[in-house]
Amino acid sequence: xxPELNSRPRLAPGCRLGENNxxxxxxxxxxxxxxxxxxxxxxxRCDGQHTVQQIxxxxxxxxxxxxxxxxxxxxxxxxxxxxxxxxxxxxxGASL
Amino acid sequence: MTTLSNxxxxxxxxxxxxxxxxxxxxxxxxxxxxxxxxxxxxxxxVFREAAELGVLQADFTGGEPLARPDIVExxxxxxxxxxxxxxxxxxxxxxxxxxxxxxxxxxxxxxLSFQGVREETANxxxxxxxxxxxxxxxxxxxxxxxxVTLNFVIHRRNIDQLEEMLALAESSCATRVEFANVQYYGxxxxxxxxxxxxxxxxxxxxxFVKREQERLQDKIRIDFVxxxxxxxxxxxxxxxxxxxxxxxxxxxxALPCHAAQIIPGLSFENVKxxxxxxxxxxxxxxxxxxxxxxxxxxCKTCDRREQDFGGCRCQALLLAGDAAATxxxxxxxxxxxxxxxxxxxxxxxPPSQLLVKPAxxxxxxxx
Numbered sequence: 001x002x003p004e005l006n007s008r009p010r011l012a013p014g015c016r017l018g019e020n021n022x023x024x025x026x027x028x029x030x031x032x033x034x035x036x037x038x039x040x041x042x043x044x045r046c047d048g049q050h051t052v053q054q055i056x057x058x059x060x061x062x063x064x065x066x067x068x069x070x071x072x073x074x075x076x077x078x079x080x081x082x083x084x085x086x087x088x089x090x091x092x093g094a095s096l
Numbered sequence: 097m098t099t100l101s102n103x104x105x106x107x108x109x110x111x112x113x114x115x116x117x118x119x120x121x122x123x124x125x126x127x128x129x130x131x132x133x134x135x136x137x138x139x140x141x142v143f144r145e146a147a148e149l150g151v152l153q154a155d156f157t158g159g160e161p162l163a164r165p166d167i168v169e170x171x172x173x174x175x176x177x178x179x180x181x182x183x184x185x186x187x188x189x190x191x192x193x194x195x196x197x198x199x200x201x202x203x204x205x206x207x208l209s210f211q212g213v214r215e216e217t218a219n220x221x222x223x224x225x226x227x228x229x230x231x232x233x234x235x236x237x238x239x240x241x242x243x244v245t246l247n248f249v250i251h252r253r254n255i256d257q258l259e260e261m262l263a264l265a266e267s268s269c270a271t272r273v274e275f276a277n278v279q280y281y282g283x284x285x286x287x288x289x290x291x292x293x294x295x296x297x298x299x300x301x302x303x304f305v306k307r308e309q310e311r312l313q314d315k316i317r318i319d320f321v322x323x324x325x326x327x328x329x330x331x332x333x334x335x336x337x338x339x340x341x342x343x344x345x346x347x348x349x350a351l352p353c354h355a356a357q358i359i360p361g362l363s364f365e366n367v368k369x370x371x372x373x374x375x376x377x378x379x380x381x382x383x384x385x386x387x388x389x390x391x392x393x394x395c396k397t398c399d400r401r402e403q404d405f406g407g408c409r410c411q412a413l414l415l416a417g418d419a420a421a422t423x424x425x426x427x428x429x430x431x432x433x434x435x436x437x438x439x440x441x442x443x444x445x446p447p448s449q450l451l452v453k454p455a456x457x458x459x460x461x462x463x
Contacts, residue, residue, distance in 0.1 A: 001314070012271070014205045014243020018180060021102070021150050027180040029205045029243040029272055030319075032104075032152050086271045086317055 010048035102150030117223030120284035175202030187233035330407025330423035338382035
């Protein structure tokens with residue numbers, strides 16, 4: 001299921017950003033993902049503060065040369081992938 | 097020679113001491129004593145060297161890693177070195193205060209091992225009363241933000257309990273379940289006759305796991321490890337010999353896998369004498385079965401040699417008497433008939449005979 005735009009993704013327990021061989025990685029139980037460019041920009045914003053909508057808006061600004069629609073689709077796709085990996089919790093959209 | 101990649105995980109057997117006596121323990125038959133264990137300082141240096149070498153994760157195991165009085169300190173130094181810290185434990189020597197200290201020190205992930213889901217089976221397999229304590233630990237874990245995996249080691253006497261095991265996981269805070277069938281070396285090889293499941297049991301469990309993986313896909317990840325005697329191709333043991341992992345024994349010997357010490361003629365370096373990098377790059381034991389040069393036919397020219405790396409060297413030794421042979425569980429191996437004969441004998445036996453309480457060979461607790 002695609003995440004709701006007003007939910008706030010946050011790294012799940014046991015998942016965190018780390019560094020290895022001068023590269024940022026997302027460390028998870030028994031797995032790790034190397035993060036480059038946009039994937040790192042997304043993960044850095046999965047802090048339980050930013051909503052999905054805000055993450056999209058931020059990245060559309062950073063990658064202003066890409067089609068906004070495409071940026072949105074890529075982000076939603078990436079968040080879904082992380083959700084399948086149980087790397088994210090989505091906190092409800094109600095303001096903090 | 098191809099460029100050597102860096103190891104991804106350090107398996108730290110912190111001690112062989114353990115309150116459990118599991119009949120399939122992955123420790124060697126010859127257990128190391130407390131006096132031979134590495135000091136806190138040496139482990140701390142090793143963790144820093146591991147991180148510099150590119151290792152991502154430290155797997156604290158044993159024996160029972162919580163038997164080390166300095167366990168909180170070890171978690172703290174491994175985490176400070178930049179490693180992801182995973183503790184594989186029976187949960188026995190744990191109380192709420194100790195758990196809170198481990199989490200505070202930076203523990204990322206706990207794998208709580210279960211010997212069954214029914215008290216009677218679990219206690220029989222572990223040779224001790226342990227099940228009730230595990231349920232308490234599972235309850236305490238709710239109060240902490242770390243990843244939790246339930247590890248169930250699967251064999252003939254509990255393979256019919258997967259549904260109950262999964263129900264326990266679903267009622268807990270675990271996000272991952274491992275159903276790992278016993279692999280047959282060491283203690284498990286000695287008890288094989290009483291542990292290996294039947295074909296019917298295995299087929300049933302595979303079907304169950306497939307269905308439940310689908311149902312729980314956003315909730316709990318289920319990893320299933322088959323007993324490789326029933327597989328068509330061997331497992332890529334350790335992800336390939338000396339390709340991804342380093343294992344350190346309690347006294348600091350560096351091995352490419354848990355059971356490597358059974359292979360005659362290998363000599364192992366010790367982290368007290370050498371840096372982890374020197375060992376990874378130059379240890380003769382690591383070089384021995386690295387890459388493809390050591391392979392015999394049919395592995396040597398097999399299309400799958402980069403997928404399964406010839407299977408498991410220790411299993412080749414145990415079943416074929418030659419550590420460089422093709423893993424006999426492979427359907428292409430010349431000695432596969434030997435594995436088939438073991439399976440045929442087991443699957444022809446009357447069911448009533450299969451679950452009689454056997455004379456287990458229990459693993460002792462070293463001093």
